[in-house]
Amino acid sequence: MKPTILYDGYCVLCNGVVEFLQARQKPGALQYVAQQSPRGQQLLAAAGLADLSTSTVVLLEDGRAYLRSAAALRALRQLRFPWPLLYAFILIPPFLRDPVYNLIAHNRYRWFGRLPRE
Template identity: 30%
Template sequence: MEKIVIVFDGFCVLCNNYVSWVANRNPNKNIFFTNFDSNYIKNNFPQLKLGDTIFIIREDNKILKRSQAIKFCFKFIRLNYFLKTLIKISPNFLLDIFYRIIAANRYKLFGKNQKCSVPEGIIKENILV
């Protein structure tokens, strides 16, 4: 089973909720989590900077972002068939438009944590620091 890393904005409430949601639907525990400020990112992927997107790093070190990252992640989690199919058949350019609007306004719409925190549902072994 391929292992993937989700890189997220630890201050973003929406991002933290998404990561918790994914962690709770990851039966194989093959999804790992880290934030942009982690030593893992600084040492291995210094080109990744905090922005308005979530990143996925695949086992082959290919980096995916926005809708590509979401679609790839959905391959590994337990998910409602309808939702999985809807996301799968939706064109990336449409999903990216929606994604960019939400991402640009994420703090206004969902709030911002005062400190970077570990979202609920993530087991310690799946956190990369």
């Protein structure tokens, strides 16, 4: 299975990031699944993450699940140049990266909006 990003399908910011990634990814490099979808729920359960908050982005790659900033940074490796260069931020320890991620994730609806549930 190709690397799969599980994202909050109701989050305006998250959907914008998905569009950004789709426009810049290497052909067929990533697939995207909303966490709230039946397929998203199935993938989360299979990864042992069924109870995970939708505020956490997940990258499923090579049988592993990467969360928060690690997921975002690893996804950048699947984009066309120059975006993979940003993967160097993985050298910053997660205890410094993830609080920034968590701040944005916690405020994403307030700052960017929420899509209506269908």
